[in-house]
Amino acid sequence: MTDLSHIRNFSIVAHIDHGKSTLADRLIQETKTVADRDMKEQMLDAMDIERERGITIKANTVRLEYEADDGETYILNLIDTPGHVDFAYEVSRSMRAVEGSLLVVDSTQGVEAQTLANVYQAIDADHEIVPVLNKIDLPASDCDRVAEQIEDVIGIDASGAIRVSAKTGEGIHETLEAIVRDLPAPKGDRDAPLKAMLVDSWYDAYLGVIVLVRIMDGVLKKGERVRMMSNNTVHQVDRIGVFRPGMVPVDQLGPGEIGFITASIKQVRDTRVGDTITHEKKGAETPLPGFNPSVPVVFCGLFPVDSAEFEDLRDAIEKLALNDASFSFEMETSAALGFGFRCGFLGLLHLEVIRDRIEREYDIDLITTAPSVIYHVYMKDGEMIELHNPADMPDMSKVDHLEEPRIKATILVPDEFLGDVLKLCQDRRGIQLDLTYAGSRAMVVYDLPLNEVVFDFYDRLKSVTKGYASFDYQMTGYREDNLVKMQILVNDEPVDALSTMVHRDRAEMRGRAMCEKLKELIPRHMFKIPIQAAIGGKVIARETLSALRKDVTAKCYGGDATRKKKLLEKQKAGKKKMRQFGKVDIPQEAFISALKMDG
Amino acid sequence: MAEDWQESGFGIYVHWPFCTSKCPYCDFNSHVAAEIDQSRWVRAYLHEIDRYAEEVPGRVLTSVFFGGGTPSLMAPETVAAVIERIRHHWPAANDLEITLEANPGSVEAGRFRGYADAGVNRVSMGFQALNDADLKRLGRLHTVKEALAAFDIARSQFDRVSFDLIYARQDQSLADWQAELSQAVSLAIDHLSLYQLTIEAGTAFGDRYDAGKLRGLPDDDLAADMYQATQEICGEAGFEAYEVSNHAKPGAESRHNLIYWRYGDYVGIGPGAHGRLTISGQRYATETPLAPQVWLNQAEETGGESLRRALSRRDQAEEFLMMGLRLTEGLDMRRFERLAGEPLDRRALAHLEDIGMIARDGHRMRVTNAGRMVLNAVITEFLAG
Ligand SMILES: Nc1nc2c(ncn2[C@@H]2O[C@H](COP(=O)(O)OP(=O)(O)OP(=O)(O)O)[C@@H](O)[C@H]2O)c(=O)[nH]1
Ligand SMILES: C[S@@+](CC[C@H](N)C(=O)[O-])C[C@H]1O[C@@H](n2cnc3c(N)ncnc32)[C@H](O)[C@@H]1O
Ligand code: SF4
Ligand SMILES: [Mg+2]
Numbered sequence: 001m002t003d004l005s006h007i008r009n010f011s012i013v014a015h016i017d018h019g020k021s022t023l024a025d026r027l028i029q030e031t032k033t034v035a036d037r038d039m040k041e042q043m044l045d046a047m048d049i050e051r052e053r054g055i056t057i058k059a060n061t062v063r064l065e066y067e068a069d070d071g072e073t074y075i076l077n078l079i080d081t082p083g084h085v086d087f088a089y090e091v092s093r094s095m096r097a098v099e100g101s102l103l104v105v106d107s108t109q110g111v112e113a114q115t116l117a118n119v120y121q122a123i124d125a126d127h128e129i130v131p132v133l134n135k136i137d138l139p140a141s142d143c144d145r146v147a148e149q150i151e152d153v154i155g156i157d158a159s160g161a162i163r164v165s166a167k168t169g170e171g172i173h174e175t176l177e178a179i180v181r182d183l184p185a186p187k188g189d190r191d192a193p194l195k196a197m198l199v200d201s202w203y204d205a206y207l208g209v210i211v212l213v214r215i216m217d218g219v220l221k222k223g224e225r226v227r228m229m230s231n232n233t234v235h236q237v238d239r240i241g242v243f244r245p246g247m248v249p250v251d252q253l254g255p256g257e258i259g260f261i262t263a264s265i266k267q268v269r270d271t272r273v274g275d276t277i278t279h280e281k282k283g284a285e286t287p288l289p290g291f292n293p294s295v296p297v298v299f300c301g302l303f304p305v306d307s308a309e310f311e312d313l314r315d316a317i318e319k320l321a322l323n324d325a326s327f328s329f330e331m332e333t334s335a336a337l338g339f340g341f342r343c344g345f346l347g348l349l350h351l352e353v354i355r356d357r358i359e360r361e362y363d364i365d366l367i368t369t370a371p372s373v374i375y376h377v378y379m380k381d382g383e384m385i386e387l388h389n390p391a392d393m394p395d396m397s398k399v400d401h402l403e404e405p406r407i408k409a410t411i412l413v414p415d416e417f418l419g420d421v422l423k424l425c426q427d428r429r430g431i432q433l434d435l436t437y438a439g440s441r442a443m444v445v446y447d448l449p450l451n452e453v454v455f456d457f458y459d460r461l462k463s464v465t466k467g468y469a470s471f472d473y474q475m476t477g478y479r480e481d482n483l484v485k486m487q488i489l490v491n492d493e494p495v496d497a498l499s500t501m502v503h504r505d506r507a508e509m510r511g512r513a514m515c516e517k518l519k520e521l522i523p524r525h526m527f528k529i530p531i532q533a534a535i536g537g538k539v540i541a542r543e544t545l546s547a548l549r550k551d552v553t554a555k556c557y558g559g560d561a562t563r564k565k566k567l568l569e570k571q572k573a574g575k576k577k578m579r580q581f582g583k584v585d586i587p588q589e590a591f592i593s594a595l596k597m598d599g
Numbered sequence: 600m601a602e603d604w605q606e607s608g609f610g611i612y613v614h615w616p617f618c619t620s621k622c623p624y625c626d627f628n629s630h631v632a633a634e635i636d637q638s639r640w641v642r643a644y645l646h647e648i649d650r651y652a653e654e655v656p657g658r659v660l661t662s663v664f665f666g667g668g669t670p671s672l673m674a675p676e677t678v679a680a681v682i683e684r685i686r687h688h689w690p691a692a693n694d695l696e697i698t699l700e701a702n703p704g705s706v707e708a709g710r711f712r713g714y715a716d717a718g719v720n721r722v723s724m725g726f727q728a729l730n731d732a733d734l735k736r737l738g739r740l741h742t743v744k745e746a747l748a749a750f751d752i753a754r755s756q757f758d759r760v761s762f763d764l765i766y767a768r769q770d771q772s773l774a775d776w777q778a779e780l781s782q783a784v785s786l787a788i789d790h791l792s793l794y795q796l797t798i799e800a801g802t803a804f805g806d807r808y809d810a811g812k813l814r815g816l817p818d819d820d821l822a823a824d825m826y827q828a829t830q831e832i833c834g835e836a837g838f839e840a841y842e843v844s845n846h847a848k849p850g851a852e853s854r855h856n857l858i859y860w861r862y863g864d865y866v867g868i869g870p871g872a873h874g875r876l877t878i879s880g881q882r883y884a885t886e887t888p889l890a891p892q893v894w895l896n897q898a899e900e901t902g903g904e905s906l907r908r909a910l911s912r913r914d915q916a917e918e919f920l921m922m923g924l925r926l927t928e929g930l931d932m933r934r935f936e937r938l939a940g941e942p943l944d945r946r947a948l949a950h951l952e953d954i955g956m957i958a959r960d961g962h963r964m965r966v967t968n969a970g971r972m973v974l975n976a977v978i979t980e981f982l983a984g
Contacts, residue, residue, distance in 0.1 A: 526973050527954045550823035552974040554795040554844040556763075558666060559612055559859050559873040561918045562884060568921065572979045583950060 002075045007256040008183045009077045009214075010130075011059075011094045013122065014104035015112035015470060016083030019134040021045055021056050022166035023104055023175075024080040030172045031064040031076070033244055044080050044245060049353055056082040057353060059090040059200065061212060061258055063242040068180045076179060077258040083114055085472050086347030089294040089326065092121050093273060096291055097199045097214040097258060100128040100183035102175070107133040107163070108140040110441070111153050112470035113412050119154050128183050131158050132175060137165040145439070153438040188255025193284040194218030196277040198228070199258075201268050203323040207239070209265035213277060214258045216288060221252040225280040226263065229287040230272050234280050235263035268325050294326040296344025297405070297475065298351055298454050299388045301332050301369035301497060302358070303340030305579060305588050309364050310339045316362035317341055320354060327354055334391065336581050337367060337497050342389055348454060367579060367588045369497040370595055373451045376403040376478050391496040393485040396536055403478040404501075405450040408433065410443065411461070413469040418442045420464040428452035429481075429503060450475065451501065456596050486511055486540075488518070488594075489532040493582045497591055507533075511541035514594050521590040524548035529584055603915070603938060604877045607863030608661035608692075610855050611651075611685055613644065614869030615670040616891045619702075622738040623803035624765070624796060628871030628889050629668040637673070641680050643898035647868045648681070650902050652688035655866070655876055660689040662696045662855035665719075671701035675713025682718040696721055696854040701753070703746035703762075711749075711756045721759040723792070723853075724750060729779050733768055738803075747786075754788070759851065761790035766829070767822050768796050770815035776825050777832065784836035789851035793829055794844050795822060823972060830968065843925045843971060860926045862919040868903070870894035875910075875918075882915055884908045912940050913983060921978050929965025947980040 012020045021042040028034050028043070044060040045051055064076040079094040081087075095101065101122040105115055122129050131150055133143045143163050150158040162178055164171030200212040213220070220226070222240045227233070239262040241249040253259045265271060276287035304313045317329050328344035345351040351371065358364055375387040378400045387393060409430070413421050415437075425432070425446045434445035448457075453473065461469050486507055488498035498518075502510050511533030518531050526548055533541040557564050578585035618629045663685055665678065682697060698721040699714055701707055711722070726746050728734045734742065741749075753760045764783055766776050783791060798808045798816070807813040817825065830840055838846035842860060845853065858865055867874035867885055870893070874885035886906040888894045894903050910918070916939030923930030936942045948964075951957045956970035956977050970977050 526951075526956055526976050548973050548976060550819055550826060550972050551976045552826075552843055552972060553797065554793075554826065555797045556792065556794060556844070559865055559867060559875065561859070561875070561922060562873065562886075565918060565921060568975060568978055568982060571975060572982050575979065 002254070002257065004188060004256045005185045006072060007075045007077070007186055008100070008179050009079075009098035009186055009256065009258060010100040010102055010179060010183055011079040011081055011091070011098050011122075012102045012104060013081050013091055013095075013118040014083055014134075015106070015109075015114040015118075016055065018083065018104050018106040018109065018112075018115075019166045020083065020104050021080050023102070023132070023134060023164070024060075024062065024078060026164075026166050026169050026172045027064060027076075027078060027176065028062060028245065030169070030176060031066045033062065033064050049356060055084060056080060057084075057087055057090075058082070058202075059094045060245065061243050062245045063258065064244075066176050066180070069177060070180075074180050075257070076176075079258075084347075084349055085114060085117075086345075086349040088114075088117065088121075088472075089346065091118060092125075093199060093291055095121055095125040095127060096274075097197060097212075098127070099186055100130065100179075102132050102179070103129050104132045104134050105146055105150060105161075106135050107143045107146045108135050108138050110146045110149050111412065111438070113410050113472035114470065116154065116410060116412070116443075117472040117474075119156070129156060130175075130178050130182050131156065131161040132171075133161050133163045134166050136163050136170065137168050149438055149441075153443070186256030188215065189217045190219055190255050192217035193282060194220055194226070194278045195284045195288055196220055196226075196253075197288055198271060198273060198275040198277055200273060201265075201271040201325075203268055207262050209262065209268055209271060211261050211263070211265070211271055211277075212258070213253070213261060215253050215255050217255055217284070218279070219252055219254045220261070220277075222249075226261075226277050227280045227283055228272070229276040229278055229284070230290075233270070235265060237261050237263050268322055273325070294346060296326065296328050296346060297373060297450065298345045298347055298371050299342060299374065300345075300351060300371040301334060301337070301340050301342050301367075301389070302355065303334065303337040303367045303369070303497075303579075305365035305367055305577060307338045312362060313341065313358070313364050313366075316358045316364060317343070320357060324354070326350070332389070334369075334496050336495055337369070337579065340367075344388070348458070365577065365588065367497070367591055369591050370500050371455055371592075372501065373405050373454055375405075375483065375501060378402070387501075390485050390499040390501050393499075393501070396484075401480050402483045402501075403480050404483060406476050406479050407448055407450050407453060407473040408476050409446045409448050409453065409471065409473040411446070411469055411471050412441055412443050413465055415440050415442060417465040417468060418444070421461065421469060424457075424460055424464055428457060429506070447476070448473075449481070449503075459596075484535050486514075487534045488514060489530070489534060489539075490518070490522070490586065491529045491582050491584045492532075494534075495581050495586070498594060500595065504535075507535055508540050511535075515541045515543040517594045517596070518590060519543045519545050521593055522584065522586055525584060527583075602877050602880065603862070603882070603919075603934070604864035604875075606934065607861035608854070608858045609655075609658040609689075609863060610662035610664065610858040610865045611648075611660065612664050612666060612855075612865055612867050612869075612872055612874070613670075613681060614666055614867070614872040615668040615673050616870045617672055618667065618669045619672070619704075619740060620738070621803075623807075624737065624799070626799035626802050626805075627668065630891055632891070635672075637677050639895060639899075641677050643895050643903070644677075644681050644868060645684050647898050647903050648684045648688065651866045651868070651876075654878055655864070656688070658689055658864070660685070660691045660695060661863075662698070662858060664697075664855040665699040667700050669702050669707075670699050671707035671710060671714075675710055675717050678714055678719065679717035686718075694854075696759075698723055698853065698855055700725065701749070702741065703749035704741045705745050705749065708749040708752045711752050715756040720757055721761070721853075722753050722757050724753060724760065724762040726750075726762040726783075727765045728768070729764070729782055733771070736769060737765065750786070759790065760788055761792065761853070762787070763792040763794060765794050765796050767817050767825055769813070771817070771825075773821065773824050773828060777828050780829060780832050784833060784838055787836075787838065789848040790846070790853065791833075791838060792845050793833070795826065826972060839927065840971075841927050843974065857926075860922045862915075862922050870903075882910045884910055912938055915939075917982055920981055924964075924966050924974060924978060927965065929963050931962050932959075932964050933962050944981055951977060951980060 014020045059081045061079050067073045081091040147158040195216040196213040242259040274291035278284040329341045332342040377385040377387050380400045430446040430448040482504040486502045487494045515531045528547045529545040531543045532539045578587045697719045699719045701722045703724045833846045870891045871889045887903045888905045
């Protein structure tokens with residue numbers, strides 16, 4: 001057990017891709033936590049999907065031992081956090097476990113939307129903040145300008161900002177010294193009743209549920225019986241240890257320390273993030289404040305392309321959910337798609353990650369239906385229904401009004417693209433709240449409906465600003481608006497999986513855009529196919545997909561029936577990748593692609 | 600009970616794999632060789648003929664077809680030896696058809712007499728185009744003038760002469776093709792084959808196409824218009840399509856190709872030749888090695904087959920359907936049912952009839968004109984997953 005004065009706990013926070021995980025690598029390396037020959041890039045990003053996409057999805061903790069210039073050895077617990085807005089929750093809970101933050105800013109880019117969002121969270125958590133200017137090895141690096149920007153936009157002193165290259169290792173020693181010097185030591189009383197914060201938990205195939213804890217008061221030892229204060233369940237601690245970054249057992253954890261325990265817990269759902277763990281006997285009286293659970297904000301249906309794979313899909317979803325409490329699911333039946341699941345996600349990236357994992361790790365082809373947010377439907381009889389799926393929209397005559405979730409969006413963008421960004425926000429029914437400048441960059445704040453953002457707003461923003469804008473949002477609340485359910489009819493049959501909620505004033509435009517998109521996405525058939533958008537039975541947009549004109553091999557094949565048959569079987573296999581609605585085959589990607597707006 | 604193949608006759612296909620040069624669009628098994636020892640080829644062919652005569656003896660022979668490659672590079676003696684041996688083994692139908700594919704150059708035409716003497720009674724000539732600029736772009740070695748001269752010689756030697764054209768060529772307009780085809784039908788005697796240029800992987804055109812450098816090909820709509828115009832012009836001139844791309848006056852259809860499309864039995868001899876043979880009640884698909892030398896060595900030693908695969912009932916039924924629907928006469932659905940052990944998918948039938956792609960008349964089914972244009976889509980409706 002280490003004396004409190006020799007412990008420093010901090011999170012590394014930054015906008016996406018500013019170099020958090022790479023900086024963590026260098027800190028791990030410089031402190032010789034991992035031998036040089038075992039190092040690999042962004043070594044904390046262990047999941048396949050993280051390595052493939054080059055992003056961090058899950059926060060990771062490592063304990064470092066650092067012998068500082070003052071001759072003393074310090075225990076440093078770092079938490080590397082994700083930068084993408086979908087996983088902002090990972091950042092906020094990580095911050096609750098530590099006393100300070102390294103705020104990494106890419107010195108070639110400057111302050112971005114998640115930089116701001118993270119700073120505000122760090123200030124909320126009473127953190128000491130150490131600014132770090134990264135990527136100084138790049139020619140485009142401009143530390144003076146970025147330091148000035150940090151002072152202007154964020155309002156914190158950046159004169160002492162450490163200049164580093166997480167790539168070359170320059171400035172890493174100074175970073176470690178600053179951590180020891182500028183960040184506060186944790187507080188805590190080793191003689192008080194145990195209070196351990198449950199920071200995170202995940203499922204391990206061999207060890208069961210692993211619980212990440214931060215000890216606030218008291219001492220936790222192997223073999224002890226502990227109680228979760230939220231639900232009073234009691235468990236015996238069978239393992240206790242720290243991450244270096246592999247799991248290393250220890251005998252006990254004292255105040256200020258961060259480590260893991262296992263206690264024969266079967267499911268991640270049996271643990272509540274933010275809970276307080278205390279001893280079964282002589283435990284603490286009052287729990288720690290705890291934190292708000294993450295809530296899914298985007299919902300969509302996942303259906304197997306081949307309906308025979310439904311049970312496999314169930315199995316896959318249950319296994320993934322074991323490890324990801326922020327993802328919700330329940331069974332859904334669709335008239336056209338059969339059995340599937342309605343799933344809730346933290347955002348579109350989260351949705352994509354889960355969908356990719358199901359398709360790849362479990363080898364199931366999926367149809368993903370139009371993503372939706374949760375609407376509040378107020379019925380005339382006073383009842384309020386939470387609508388997760390437009391297909392379940394009650395009869396309009398019984399509905400009094402609808403409310404939709406709104407967000408506060410912060411966008412940072414170079415001047416020259418401001419016009420495009422304002423237009424995009426305006427087109428998406430945004431209300432401008434604020435517009436300020438920091439040098440040649442504008443910061444705009446908009447009140448926007450979540451459903452206009454959830455889907456392709458970020459893609460559009462990137463494309464209109466050539467990637468120079470950054471974006472962050474927070475949910476604000478619900479507000480009434482003139483919303484209607486728009487149905488899509490293909491060959492005169494409604495396809496419930498393509499139903500969406502739209503604003504009445506924009507319905508014609510969206511309807512037209514969807515019909516046009518579907519006309520491109522659905523392959524030509526032997527007959528012509530009307531594609532219509534309708535509101536309450538009234539058609540508001542219509543396109544016609546003309547019939548296939550020619551699909552015949554007018555060549556001489558002689559007696560080689562085998563080759564000819566193979567070609568046709570290939571064609572047949574292509575059809576099987578689609579789902580049949582009445583007589584029409586719709587490709588699986590159409591359900592998402594049809595919603596993408598070009599403008 | 601009669602075996603299935605007996606409904607459609609029995610034929611022998613002989614593949615000659617050599618050409619003077621390789622055409623840029625061609626993915627047939629054809630090769631350019633410096634020297635060919637024809638006596639060796641004769642021995643190998645005869646060897647194979649003898650072998651098959653033991654396996655499928657006594658069949659009444661409907662057709663022999665020399666295809667390629669360029670069979671008009673074969674020495675007439677080679678052709679004569681093959682025909683003689685075939686006739687020695689199998690009883691011939693009264694109207695036995697013996698076809699040879701001929702390239703319409705002047706050199707080839709010089710051998711026509713010899714082929715006729717050997718017993719060839721039908722030639723199919725690869726005209727491909729009726730203007731010199733396009734012949735050049737197609738990599739052909741002959742000119743229109745030479746082709747027409749060869750055609751005249753052929754007519755004087757053989758009872759039946761057909762020719763092939765390839766359309767939907769680069770930079771060909773609908774009007775261009777209509778004019779060319781009108782000329783073609785006035786030339787044609789009683790049969791012609793009209794193919795759409797198909798870009799095949801692994802050919803020079805295929806590579807150029809992949810690199811985005813094969814310009815001026817018609818889009819689907821223009822190709823469809825050309826196909827339709829082809830049906831109209833040929834129909835008016837009395838050359839109704841009896842198959843997707845084959846046109847003939849009544850009675851002048853190629854008997855050999857009808858064996859394929861009516862799903863009869865056929866022996867395939869030579870490199871890359873395919874066969875369908877019913878032996879002791881089981882139908883087999885046969886294949887041979889593609890490389891001429893490999894086939895030659897193997898044929899001399901152990902027999903020229905590289906693969907013999909027993910076809911399941913479903914496979915046979917689907918092949919029968921796939922081939923049969925190419926024909927204007929269509930097919931007998933009872934035969935499908937006998938082969939497959941189950942009838943054709945009733946939902947698919949009803950749907951296709953409903954949208955006007957097929958027509959039924961008692962036990963027969965055929966594709967309509969509209970259905971023939973989208974034949975691949977029609978057939979896939981019937982294929983089992
Ligand atoms: N040249 C240079 N590249 C760097 C430096 N630090 C990080 N990078 C590169 O920047 C990219 C992003 O680095 P990461 O460490 O994954 O960034 P991150 O902030 O962890 O990203 P998220 O976890 O997705 O938010 C990678 O390609 C790194 O190699 C640096 O100091 N110099
Ligand atoms: C086996 S080939 C005939 C070979 C013969 N050596 C010739 O070129 O005349 C039969 C016919 O198929 C046609 N053909 C060959 N390649 C083709 C292609 N890529 N697309 C369309 N038709 C093709 C030609 O009309 C050719 O005459
Ligand atoms: S098209 Fe005919 S001549 Fe040309 S390479 Fe092919 S087989 Fe030989
Ligand atoms: Mg990272």
